Amino acid sequence: MSYDDFPPLKNDLLLRAARGDQIERAPVWVMRQAGRYLPEFRKVREDHEFFEICRTPELATEITLQPIRRYAGLIDAAIIFSDILVIPQAFGMEVLMTPGPTFPNPLETPTDVAKLSGKVDVDKELGYVFEALKMTRQKLEGQVPLIGFCGAPWTLMAYMIEGGSSKTLQKSKTWLFKYPEESKALLKRIADVCVDFLVGQVKAGAQLLQVFDSNAGDLSPHDFETFSVPTLRQISTGVRDRLTELGVPRVPLTIFAKGASPAIAARCGYDTVGLDWTEDPRDVAKTLDMDACLQGNLDPVVLYGGRDAIEREVKRMCAAFRSARGGVTRGWIANLGHGITPGVDPEDLKWFFECVHKYSANA
Ligand code: CP3
Secondary structure (H helix, E strand, O other): OOOOOOOOOOOOHHHHHHHOOEOOOOOEOOOOOOOOOOHHHHHHHHHOOHHHHHHOHHHHHHHHHHHHHHOOOOOOOEEOOOOOOHHHHHOOOOOEEOOOEEOOOOOOOHHHHHHOOOOOOHHHHOHHHHHHHHHHHHHHOOOOOEEEEEEOHHHHHHHHHHOEOOOOOHHHHHHHHHOHHHHHHHHHHHHHHHHHHHHHHHHOOOOEEEEEOOOHHHOOHHHHHHHHHHHHHHHHHHHHHHHHHHOOOOOOEEEEOOOOOHHHHHHHOOOEEEOOOOOOHHHHHHHOOOOOEEEEEEOHHHHHOOHHHHHHHHHHHHHHHHHHOOOOOEOEEEEEOOOOOOOOOHHHHHHHHHHHHHHHOOO
16 A cells, blocks of 8 residues: 555545635635544544554544535545544643643653653554545545644743643743753754654655644744754655655645744745735735745634624635735635644534635636
8 A cells, every 4th residue: 555546536626726826716624624623523532542542543534534524526535534642642741631732750850850761652652643534535435635743842832831821831841941052952952853743644644734833822933943843844844855765755844833923934945825814915025925825814703703704704815815825816725724624513624615605616
């Protein structure tokens, strides 16, 4: 079984958009599309723990396919059901979902780094993700492309030190200022694993890769440049070089550095730059190389505003992204500006997809 032994792709809109081609309309998917807002997801969760699902390829495949089935013909990508925190687990850290992520033994000082596994074998530790990708590619039958992903080193380091989600990231940011060299060494070790993990995902069938730097916005532009950017570059160049060595065709890479400057993120060597809802794509496009594709960026809370608000805001978003590209739909993947939240009515998400189809179409 190799990366191309799968049913042929019938809808390649996402891949064409990431390449910057002019497209008939914007491809659309949403972050966390396989998640708690779906009753069919909650049903599976009644009987299975979160990480049990991640580690069981049949369950991860089933959940990845849930939004594809429900929104058939409206949704243009699947994203493998997993979590960014599987990398800290691969380093030997315990992570629970209770209900948010919790690390019973977070890293407290740089001496704790010695407790992490010295060499992470991704086939051994994360082979279950590769199995889930292979199974999902088979079951998708080429309906839409399959996205693989990982967390960015800075975001993962922050979780490993904070021991869970945090509003201020005081502990992990303290490391950056108090132990800058040890922090850089840890970030680089995490990035090495990210490269192996992403390359393994492509070999297992991922057709586009997204790196989530969800905590990027907590850093000043200077600290984002100093600590995160070098490892984001290490990942983009490392993945590309390894895929070239393996003779695997180029796979588009997306960086979603939430809250960080898109202009800085765009210099990290990715094909697509994800925007959160605080960015205006017209302003962003002026600061970027026109060739970087953009992804985003509806405020996820608009999905609670009712049908009229959803239509009005999607129409506005489509006009803004077209205007950013000189009046055509090109170089844009429609998405939310962050993950969909648990209280959304699945029918309202369906309306979001329908509105994107309608208002992003090129004449
Ligand atoms: O997008 C998808 O549908 C693929 C699956 C996916 C999940 N997490 C499933 C999930 C992806 C891509 C992620 C990424 C992820 N995980 C990120 C980066 C994206 C972002 O949101 O910023 C982060 C920071 C995490 C860590 C994480 N996992 C958190 C903070 C939480 C709790 C979220 C909350 O709202 O309480 C999770 C849990 C999680 N990951 C759920 C899902 C569907 C919900 C868990 C449940 O079923 O109880």
